[in-house]
Amino acid sequence: MSESVSFEIKGQVGWITLTRPKAMNALNREMLEAMTARLHAWENDNQVRVVVLTATGTAFCAGADLKAGGTPLPGEKDLLDTIVTFFDTLRVFPKPVIAAVNGLALAGGLETVLCCDLVIAAQSARFGDAHSNFGVFPGGGGAAVLPRKIPENIAKYMLFTGDALPAQDMKTYGLVCEVVADAELLERVQALGDKLAQKSPLVLRKMKKVADEAGDKSRADALRQELLELRNHQRSYDMAEGVRAFAEKRKPDFKGY
Structure with a gap:
């Protein structure tokens, strides 16, 4: 188990919560491996019919923890391999996945959102690719998937400038389904998850x-x-x-x- 991510089942909704607020919930190997393993477990768990991904603090996720990249031993997976495995698992997960975006979703955080089926965002949430700000190239869908989710020219604007756009704008562009008051986010997403859990x-x-x-x-x-x-x-x-x-x-x- 990871101290940087928690898991809970409420009703028939499985909650994954990133709990590294001081690090803006940046993704490290421990978190990624824990989440991938839990998704595999919940895939065949009939008690879990919907999965929610959210976080604590002011950020949903600031992307990969580049400081934790390290140099793997020969034959071992590096941080990028671990991230891609997580994204692939989340993207093809057979049950509905809801992103409850509580704050900043940047770089790999935005790519995590792109892997989810539905996106409910807090009013204060912001979305940005941000890779260009640091001379880093996206590898989890920033350039490949974002233009399929929102208008191409807006996707390019986000990719090229590295700017973060507010939740309401992303609702207008089609990425976000609903924007709710910050204090109402978790309750609203639980209600949505409960509703989906009643379907076949x-x-x-x-x-x-x-x-x-x-x-x-x-x-x-x-x-x-x-x-x-x-x-x-x-x-x-x-x-x-x-x-x-x-x-x-x-x-x-x-x-x-």
């Missing part, structure tokens, strides 16, 4: 898969994949349960298969 885990998992892959397909191919998923889904318990519950005017009891 199977439906959400398949929706996420199709939506994530649609951008790399033609519209015809994406529609074909969606139809194939529907054909398979028609054989599921959750669809049968949902239809029964609708007919019986009751709340469905989804199982995830």
Whole structure:
């Protein structure tokens, strides 16, 4: 376990909280390995249907802890390898992932947000790539993924200038779903997580898969994949349960298969 990140399950929502406020929650190897391991554990934990990533202090995450990079022994992974493994695990996690952005999300912090499905931001939160400020090149999606999430010219502005933009602007550009008062962030995200946890885990998992892959397909191919998923889904318990519950005017009891 890492002293720099904590894990908690509230209802059916798994919370990952970065707890290095004095270091602006910069990511070190210990944190990254702990979070990657916990995501793998929660992937097959039926109690956890939604995951939230947030932090303590005034920063969500200032990126990689460059001071902790070090020089690995031959054959060992370096800090970049560890970060990429974490990002890859978070990006393809089969359950909904919500970023509860409490403050500054810079460089690798912004790239962490880009790996999440939904972004709820506190009013005081700000988002920036920041790599250009230090002559560092992004490696977790800053240049590759940001232009897919927001307008290309805004992405380039953020990349080139290194400036951090306020949460409300990022909502306008489409990265942030909601902006809430700082004091209401955790409560709002828990409520959203609780809402998603009541849906069919199977439906959400398949929706996420199709939506994530649609951008790399033609519209015809994406529609074909969606139809194939529907054909398979028609054989599921959750669809049968949902239809029964609708007919019986009751709340469905989804199982995830």
